[in-house]
Amino acid sequence: QVQLVESGGRLVQAGGSLRLSCAASGRTFSDRAMGWFRQTPGKEREFVAAISGRGYITDYEDSVKGRFAISRDNAKNTVYLQMASLKPEDTAVYYCARMRGRYYTGSHPENWGQGTQVTVSS
Secondary structure, eight states: OOEEEEEOOOEEETTOOEEEEEEEESSOSTTSOEEEEEEOTTSOOEEEEEEOTTSOOEEEOGGGTTTEEEEEEGGGTEEEEEEOSOOGGGOEEEEEEEESSSSSTTOOEEEEOOOEEEEEEO
């Protein structure tokens, strides 16, 4: 059993920065890829960023490249999403996910956190 808890979401002005955290518990964390997804009302949950089990390989959705950075600290069982130059279109509930495999490519989410709300005002 793996439990994921996101935190850090809040109201922020456009152009600002924010860091989201996802704390994980369970016996297997460092051997699985982790991802961040986001969802707005009436929309399908979409991929934002992912990081491999050991943290060497990352992947990003095109609209956040150069603005967002995913990282992980396996000693703390925590994954982060550093967000900068935030835009109103980044407004969403952000979810942390544990993937089925060691790498994001070819895998899919297995466990989800409860989500944290990020609101960007213009």
